[in-house]
Amino acid sequence: MNSKQKDGWLLDMSDLFQDYSEAAGRTGAYDEMFAPGQQARDSYGQVAEALRKLSLADVSARADSMARTFLDRGVTFDYAGEERPFPLDIVPRVIPAAEWDVLERGVAQRVRALEAFLNDVYDKMTVVSDGVIPRQLVTTSAHFHRQVHGFEPAGGVRVHISGIDVVRDAAGTFRVLEDNVRVPSGVSYVLENRRAMAKGLPEAFGQQLIRPVEEYPRRLLSALRKTAPAGVDDPTVVVLTPGVFNSAYFEHTLLAGLMGVELVEGRDLICRGNRVYMRTTAGEQRVDVIYKRIDDDFLDPLQFRSDSMLGCPGLVNAARAGGVTIANAVGNGVADDKLVYSYVPDLIRYYLSEEPIIANVDTYRLEEKEAREYTLDNLAELVVKPVDGSGGKGLVIGPDASRDELDALRQRIIADPRGWIAQPVLQLSTVPTLGGDKFGPRHVDLRPFAVNDGDDVWVLPGGLTRVALKEGSLIVNSSQGGGSKDTWVLADSPQMPVETVPRQSVTVRERVSVWPVESNWRDRQSEQQ
Amino acid sequence: MLSRIAESLFWIGRYVERADGTARILDVHLERLNHLPMEERKSVAQELLAVMGAKPQSEDFGLPELLHALAYDKTSATSIAGSLGAARENARRARETVSSGLWESLNTTYYGLSQHRKDVVGTYRFCNWTLERTAMVSGLADTTVSHDESWLFLVLGRSLERADMTARMLSTRDVLSAGMSWVNMLRCAGAYESFLRTRRAAFGDQHAAEFLLLDRLFPRSIVYALRDADECLAKLDPSAQRVGFINDARRIVGQARTFLEFHRTDDLMSELPEHMERVQKAVSQASDAISRKYFNQADELAWVGEVS
Numbered sequence: 001m002n003s004k005q006k007d008g009w010l011l012d013m014s015d016l017f018q019d020y021s022e023a024a025g026r027t028g029a030y031d032e033m034f035a036p037g038q039q040a041r042d043s044y045g046q047v048a049e050a051l052r053k054l055s056l057a058d059v060s061a062r063a064d065s066m067a068r069t070f071l072d073r074g075v076t077f078d079y080a081g082e083e084r085p086f087p088l089d090i091v092p093r094v095i096p097a098a099e100w101d102v103l104e105r106g107v108a109q110r111v112r113a114l115e116a117f118l119n120d121v122y123d124k125m126t127v128v129s130d131g132v133i134p135r136q137l138v139t140t141s142a143h144f145h146r147q148v149h150g151f152e153p154a155g156g157v158r159v160h161i162s163g164i165d166v167v168r169d170a171a172g173t174f175r176v177l178e179d180n181v182r183v184p185s186g187v188s189y190v191l192e193n194r195r196a197m198a199k200g201l202p203e204a205f206g207q208q209l210i211r212p213v214e215e216y217p218r219r220l221l222s223a224l225r226k227t228a229p230a231g232v233d234d235p236t237v238v239v240l241t242p243g244v245f246n247s248a249y250f251e252h253t254l255l256a257g258l259m260g261v262e263l264v265e266g267r268d269l270i271c272r273g274n275r276v277y278m279r280t281t282a283g284e285q286r287v288d289v290i291y292k293r294i295d296d297d298f299l300d301p302l303q304f305r306s307d308s309m310l311g312c313p314g315l316v317n318a319a320r321a322g323g324v325t326i327a328n329a330v331g332n333g334v335a336d337d338k339l340v341y342s343y344v345p346d347l348i349r350y351y352l353s354e355e356p357i358i359a360n361v362d363t364y365r366l367e368e369k370e371a372r373e374y375t376l377d378n379l380a381e382l383v384v385k386p387v388d389g390s391g392g393k394g395l396v397i398g399p400d401a402s403r404d405e406l407d408a409l410r411q412r413i414i415a416d417p418r419g420w421i422a423q424p425v426l427q428l429s430t431v432p433t434l435g436g437d438k439f440g441p442r443h444v445d446l447r448p449f450a451v452n453d454g455d456d457v458w459v460l461p462g463g464l465t466r467v468a469l470k471e472g473s474l475i476v477n478s479s480q481g482g483g484s485k486d487t488w489v490l491a492d493s494p495q496m497p498v499e500t501v502p503r504q505s506v507t508v509r510e511r512v513s514v515w516p517v518e519s520n521w522r523d524r525q526s527e528q529q
Numbered sequence: 530m531l532s533r534i535a536e537s538l539f540w541i542g543r544y545v546e547r548a549d550g551t552a553r554i555l556d557v558h559l560e561r562l563n564h565l566p567m568e569e570r571k572s573v574a575q576e577l578l579a580v581m582g583a584k585p586q587s588e589d590f591g592l593p594e595l596l597h598a599l600a601y602d603k604t605s606a607t608s609i610a611g612s613l614g615a616a617r618e619n620a621r622r623a624r625e626t627v628s629s630g631l632w633e634s635l636n637t638t639y640y641g642l643s644q645h646r647k648d649v650v651g652t653y654r655f656c657n658w659t660l661e662r663t664a665m666v667s668g669l670a671d672t673t674v675s676h677d678e679s680w681l682f683l684v685l686g687r688s689l690e691r692a693d694m695t696a697r698m699l700s701t702r703d704v705l706s707a708g709m710s711w712v713n714m715l716r717c718a719g720a721y722e723s724f725l726r727t728r729r730a731a732f733g734d735q736h737a738a739e740f741l742l743l744d745r746l747f748p749r750s751i752v753y754a755l756r757d758a759d760e761c762l763a764k765l766d767p768s769a770q771r772v773g774f775i776n777d778a779r780r781i782v783g784q785a786r787t788f789l790e791f792h793r794t795d796d797l798m799s800e801l802p803e804h805m806e807r808v809q810k811a812v813s814q815a816s817d818a819i820s821r822k823y824f825n826q827a828d829e830l831a832w833v834g835e836v837s
Contacts (some may be wrong), residue, residue: 062650199653202563210564214712218732260725512799515788515807 016056016438024441027472029427030172031441032093043096043490050203051091056437063090063434066200075192077247077478087483088193089433090201093444093465097492100461103174103448106358107164108457109348111450114181114335116351118158121334122149132350133343140418141340142388143182143333145296147303151320153329155227157454160291160327161220163187163447163464166358168429175361175426177445179336179344181328183293186464186484187216187449188251191258193486194462209491211461216449217258219460220291223453224259227325228288235288237261238278240269242294242310252293266294271314274321289325290315296330338387338421339365364422366413375422376413379406382422384413397474399425428474431485433467443468444485445476461489530626535682536824537623541635542670542686543816544616548609549663550694551581553717554701555599555609556656559649561713562592580700583607596652603642609659610642616666628673631666638662681761685819688757689782689812695741695751696808699801702734711737718749735797742797742804743789751808755786758815765823777818785811 021038024031033044040048051059070076070085077086095103120127121138128135138144163184165177194213198205221237228235241252243265256263262278270277270284277284292299298308303316318324334340342363345356364371364382375382379398386394396409413420430441448463465485466476476482558577562570574595575585583598583605602608606615617639620632641662645655667687674680698717711734715721724740724747744750762779774780785808794800 065650065654198560198563199650202560202649205563207566257722258725260722260728512796513803514792514794514800515803 016051016054016059017432018438020432020439020441023471024430027427027430027441027443029170029441029443030168030429032168032429032431032444033091034432043094046206046208047092047094047201047204050201053203059090059434060437062200066090066196069196069199070192073192074250075189076250086189086478087469088189088196089442089467089469089483089485090197091432091434091439092197092201092204092486092488093431093446094488094490095446097490099174100489101492102357103166103446104459104461106174106176106356107162107166107448107450107459109352109354109357110164110176110179110344111159111162111181111452111457113344113348113351114162114179115157115159115452117340117347118181118329118332118335119152120351122151122331127347127350130350132346133340137339137343138334141334141337143296143331143337145304145331145333147316148320148329148331151322153319153325154229154322155289155325155454157223157227157327157452158329158332159335159452160223160227160329162328162450162452164450165445165447167361167426167445169361170427172429174358176341176344176358177361177426178338179341180447181332181336183295183328184447184449185248185251185293186447186466187460188248188254189484190449190460190462190464190487191216191254193484197486210488211491213460213462216451216460217255219451219458220255221259221261223451223458224289224291224325224327226453226455227327229322229325232288236286237289237291238264238269238287239291240264240266240293242266242298246293248293255291266308266310266312269312269315271312271318274314274318274323276312276315276318276324287324289327291327292330296333299326299330333388338363338385339367339418342421361423361426366417366420366422371422372413372417376410379410381425383425384409384420384422386419387421388419395475397425425474428468428476431465431467433469433483433485435469435471440471442471443474443476446487462487530678532824534623534626534679536820537619538627538679538682539686539819539824540619541616541623541627542683542688543690544606544612544619545635545663545666546687546690546694547606548612548616548659550690550697551599551607551609551612552656552659552663553719554581554694554698555596556653556660557713557717558701559596559652559656562595563649577701580697581607582697592649596647596649600652600655601642601647609655613638613642613659613662626679628669630669630673634662634666634669638666678765681765682823685758685761685765688754688761689815691749692751692754692758693809693812695749695754696805696812699738699741700805702738702801714738714741718747720747720749723747738797738801742801745790752786752790755782755789755808758782759786762819776822778815778822781811781815781818 021034024034033040035041066088067085070088075086076083117127125135125138127133128138159181161184163180163186165180166174167177168174190213224237225235237259238261239252239256241249241263243249252263264278268278269287270279276287276290278287294310297304299311300313300315301308301311302313315324315326316330319326319330342360342365345360348354348356364375366372366375382398384396384398396405398406428443428445431444432439433442435442444465444467446463446465449460451458465487466478466482467485468474468476469481469483473481562573565573571591574592575590578585578590578595578598581599585594598605598608600609603610603614605611617635620627620635624632641658645651645658670680670683695718698714701717702714712721715724715737718741720741724737728736740747740750742751745752747753759779759782762776762782766776789804
């Protein structure tokens with residue numbers, strides 16, 4: 001390569017990252033890829049090296065090709081009635097082994113605490129009688145379902161699948177932003193993103209060990225089977241979807257496909273004698289475990305909304321009688337209520353006698369008079385969220401809101417202080433993201449997924465990194481213009497074997513011979529020739 | 530029909546299926562290769578090439594050379610480009626017998642061969658493109674050619690090559706044991722979802738190998754492909770004998786198929802290398818026998834020079 005070309009090369013690189021450090025400085029956030037001075041962090045070394053060799057034309061060709069693959073594969077989400085490919089950015093989010101170790105333990109700890117909390121809340125409520133949280137907190141939660149009070153679900157697990165959203169603050173410390181223990185979605189994008197990245201940026205994979213994510217469906221299936229009702233030898237698992245119009249329908253089909261189980265809708269199921277059956281061409285077949293991907297409210301018209309056509313009447317009774325395992329259990333919403341969230345560190349200390357490994361984001365409980373007054377006085381500097389919302393719905397970011405919006409919010413808080421919490425505006429950490437013709441810092445969060453089989457909480461090494469594609473925006477939800485990044489968890493060098501079987505042991509295998517000694521047609525053939 | 534035409538059709542079937550199988554293997558293993566450290570890539574690339582039945586040209590055989598050898602080398606019948614070129618050449622010689630749809634799709638494929646970037650990312654797209662084109666070619670062969678003798682030869686070639694390719698897919702297990710190799714084996718054959726649906730929770734090497742080797746319903750399994758070949762052979766030579774077979778090809782294919790189908794084992798994995806070797810050998814012997822029986826009459830009628 002002559003020097004001229006080489007100059008062009010460097011020029012391209014500086015083009016792509018031109019003004020990056022300046023833009024990153026403006027946000028005041030922690031940048032995942034570059035330390036101050038635009039020095040790539042160690043964990044990003046190989047990614048930076050791979051990107052350095054690409055020109056703008058390469059990068060955009062690859063980004064286009066990845067988007068096309070997503071569209072071809074149907075990796076879409078529903079946006080205002082239209083199927084759109086979920087935007088995947090070409091720069092991955094890399095988490096070094098040591099940081100992941102903390103996250104992994106922290107997430108597992110939180111899941112164990114929430115599991116214990118839910119068992120307690122639907123039983124004796126010792127957490128209330130011991131004065132850790134006020135009774136009102138539980139009983140006023142919109143997702144506290146008395147219909148499932150007083151029984152332990154078959155299999156003994158309530159939080160089979162969870163997604164704990166974490167963010168990094170300006171100092172680079174991970175904090176939990178919210179817990180999702182009802183129907184956490186997004187894991188399909190983790191699986192698909194990795195496939196797309198392996199083909200979109202192959203250069204960056206080489207010399208480092210990136211922990212694989214493809215075992216998730218198998219882990220999930222084995223956890224679901226393990227928590228089947230007692231006495232079932234070979235449990236039948238199904239995924240229950242609200243149907244093709246649901247925005248996460250793609251994920252439902254992918255998970256059912258990768259687990260090799262049926263994807264059912266409510267009308268495919270029938271409850272009789274506290275057992276659940278599905279209608280098949282071979283008659284009715286017993287269903288033992290239901291991976292529920294619909295909201296509790298729509299699950300069982302006998303118990304919840306009687307106008308629901310999505311569920312199946314009798315499911316809750318079947319679960320109560322121990323005839324079927326529903327994952328996640330009905331009524332989990334009380335644990336991811338955002339006001340309960342503010343008590344989770346206390347819950348961890350109470351149930352596990354441990355200190356929380358990952359801290360919460362500071363949260364103002366608006367029912368408390370002082371906090372409310374402070375919040376109302378400083379609305380313009382805070383983020384205010386509804387306690388039972390998801391997908392960024394109803395959230396108001398003070399600095400970005402207009403005067404009218406703030407006034408309206410003020411009225412709503414005064415009318416229903418239980419319905420809201422306030423948090424300081426966090427400058428979520430940033431990762432370079434392709435926007436137009438160069439990379440710019442964009443804010444990201446992270447949702448690690450955990451699978452609980454009753455004995456052990458397994459955290460998928462990776463997770464969904466969502467990114468706000470608009471410059472400066474802090475809202476990462478896909479329904480509001482967010483995209484995603486592949487999340488790479490680096491393995492702790494040789495101790496963490498990605499290669500499970502040493503190669504030699506496979507290649508040098510004893511020869512076994514079972515075929516008949518070459519039969520005589522061969523000899524005759526050679527005679528003929 | 531003319532022997533020459535029959536031979537062309539037989540080889541169209543084989544080459545198209547070979548391109549398809551090679552593209553599948555390359556697509557999946559390239560992804561694995563990219564995750565390996567540099568030092569290992571070379572040896573793995575060489576082993577992969579060996580599984581595909583070729584030898585590296587030089588000592589310095591790495592990823593770019595592997596791509597050339599398996600995808601773009603037009604002079605080698607092992608590569609995708611070479612196979613598709615050969616298939617097109619065969620179709621050109623039998624142009625009056627194959628349907629225009631089949632000929633055109635092969636011809637278009639041939640002209641599309643050079644329109645791809647030959648780096649790793651481009652190769653992924655090339656593999657995908659190959660799969661689309663070969664699916665189109667076999668679809669057109671099935672729907673626009675009468676299912677007479679000529680079609681039987683085409684399907685015979687396709688089935689034999691499919692058995693061979695699946696055997697090679699199973700052999701790649703040893704080459705790339707990094708990570709979940711059985712998932713890759715199944716992905717190669719496009720069998721992952723089918724496998725998961727039939728096996729419920731029974732995952733693992735053994736089950737995956739069993740599926741690709743012995744499943745009676747999955748079209749790319751070896752037993753299925755050999756049965757297809759056997760049926761074609763039976764239709765091509767319907768002379769029913771009371772005892773035995775004079776048709777070598779049927780004997781070879783039938784023996785291999787029945788041995789596998791009725792074989793009972795507790796340790797499939799350690800027998801796998803032998804199965805694979807024998808299947809590949811049976812395919813090549815059957816192919817020879819078919820040539821001798823149907824295509825090779827020119828030898829017998831060799832024109833001898835004037836004797837003065």
